Amino acid sequence: MTADAExxxxxxxxxxxxxxxxxxxAPLTRSRASRDTLAPNDLNAQYYRQRASAGMIVTExxxxxxxxxxxxxxxxxxxxAQVEGWRKxxxxxxxxxxxxxNQLWHxxxxxxxxxxxxxxxxxSSSAVAARVETFLATGRAPVSTPRALETDEIARVVEDYRxxxxxxxxxxxxxxxxxxxxxxxxxxFLKDGVNRRTDRYGGSVENRLRFPLEVVDAVLSVWDRxxxxxxxxxxxxxxxxxxxxxxxxxxxLVEALSRRGLAYIHVVEGATGGPRDVAPFDFQKLRKSxxxxxxxxxxxxxxxxxxxxxxxxxxxxxxGKLFIANPDLVERLREDAPLNAPNPETFYGxxxxxxxxxxxxxxx
Ligand code: 8OZ
Numbered sequence: 001m002t003a004d005a006e007x008x009x010x011x012x013x014x015x016x017x018x019x020x021x022x023x024x025x026a027p028l029t030r031s032r033a034s035r036d037t038l039a040p041n042d043l044n045a046q047y048y049r050q051r052a053s054a055g056m057i058v059t060e061x062x063x064x065x066x067x068x069x070x071x072x073x074x075x076x077x078x079x080x081a082q083v084e085g086w087r088k089x090x091x092x093x094x095x096x097x098x099x100x101x102n103q104l105w106h107x108x109x110x111x112x113x114x115x116x117x118x119x120x121x122x123x124s125s126s127a128v129a130a131r132v133e134t135f136l137a138t139g140r141a142p143v144s145t146p147r148a149l150e151t152d153e154i155a156r157v158v159e160d161y162r163x164x165x166x167x168x169x170x171x172x173x174x175x176x177x178x179x180x181x182x183x184x185x186x187x188x189f190l191k192d193g194v195n196r197r198t199d200r201y202g203g204s205v206e207n208r209l210r211f212p213l214e215v216v217d218a219v220l221s222v223w224d225r226x227x228x229x230x231x232x233x234x235x236x237x238x239x240x241x242x243x244x245x246x247x248x249x250x251x252x253l254v255e256a257l258s259r260r261g262l263a264y265i266h267v268v269e270g271a272t273g274g275p276r277d278v279a280p281f282d283f284q285k286l287r288k289s290x291x292x293x294x295x296x297x298x299x300x301x302x303x304x305x306x307x308x309x310x311x312x313x314x315x316x317x318x319x320g321k322l323f324i325a326n327p328d329l330v331e332r333l334r335e336d337a338p339l340n341a342p343n344p345e346t347f348y349g350x351x352x353x354x355x356x357x358x359x360x361x362x363x364x
Pocket of ligand 1: 238
C-alpha cells in the first residue's frame with residue numbers, strides 16, 4: 001500500500017466488532033429486490049458479496065412494513081420470504097469475512113398511494129405533502145399527500161420497527177442501523193419544517209424526539225446496544241425536510257443516543273449527495289457529545305478521508321457512489337488505483353448491468 005493512507009487500513013473496534021479497516025459501504029438504494037416478493041435474491045447477494053472487503057456494509061434502506069415503502073422494488077424485512085432473502089445476503093458477506101448491518105427504514109410521506117396497502121394515503125407526522133418525486137413501476141411521480149398519524153397509532157409503527165429489527169437478527173445481520181436521515185419518517189418527526197403536531201409528538205424538542213427515541217428503544221429491546229447505530233442528516237434538505245434550528249434538535253438527540261450507549265452515529269455532513277457546506281452546523285461538537293463511534297459521510301474522497309481520520313475528526317468514513325462502481329474499493333484505495341466512474345442511469349432498478357458488472361482491478 002502507499003504509506004500516506006495507512007490510517008484508512010487500520011482496524012477499528014465498533015462496539016464488540018473488529019473492523020479490518022475504516023471504510024464503510026454506505027446504504028445505497030438500488031431497487032433490485034425480487035419484484036413479486038420484495039425479497040433480496042441471488043443477484044443482490046452477489047452484489048453485496050463483491051463488496052464484502054469493506055470494514056462494514058450498511059445495506060440499502062429496507063422498509064420495515066409495506067406502509068414504510070416509498071419507491072418501487074426496494075427490499076422489505078417484514079415477512080418470511082424477505083428474511084430468507086436477506087439470509088442469502090448475510091451468508092454471502094460472512095463467507096467473504098465481511099460484516100453487514102441492515103438499515104431499517106420507514107419512508108413516511110415520501111411515498112405514493114400506488115405503493116401503500118389498499119391504496120391508502122402514506123403516513124407522516126403531519127398532513128403536508130413533500131415537494132419531491134418518487135419512482136413507480138410507471139416512472140417518476142410526485143409523492144402523495146400524507147395523513148398525520150393518530151397519537152394512539154404511533155405505538156403500532158414503533159412495533160413495526162421492533163419486528164423488523166427482530167427479523168434482521170433472524171436473517172443473520174451483525175447489527176442494525178436506524179435510518180433517521182434524509183427526510184424520511186423519523187426526520188419528519190425531528191424537523192420543525194415538517195412536524196406541525198400539537199400532541200406529545202410535536203412542538204417542543206422533547207416532543208419531537210419522542211417518536212425517534214421510542215423507535216431506538218424498541219430496537220434496543222431486541223439488539224444489544226453494541227450492534228445498533230443511527231443515521232442522521234441534521235442540515236440536509238433532502239426530501240423537503242428542514243429544521244429552523246438543527247443544533248437545538250440534533251444535539252439533544254445525540255446526547256440521548258449516547259446515554260443509551262449506541263455503537264455509532266452515521267452522519268451525512270451537509271446536503272445529501274453534496275454540497276457539504278449547505279448550512280452552518282458544528283459536526284465536531286456533535287461528535288464530541290456522543291460516546292460511541294462517529295461515521296462520517298458525504299462526498300468523501302480518499303484524500304479527505306485520510307485527512308479527516310488523521311485529524312481525529314471521524315472514526316470511520318462511509319463511501320456511497322464510489323462503492324456502486326468499485327466492488328473492490330478498499331483495494332483500489334489501498335493501491336491508490338484509478339476508480340471506475342458510476343453510471344447514474346443504472347442506479348435504480350434494472351438487472352446486473354451497472355450493478356454486479358463493474359470490474360474489479362484483478363478482473364483485467
Ligand atoms: C435515493 C433514492 C431512493 C431512496 C436515502 C433511501 O436517500 C434513500 C434513497 C436514495 O436515504
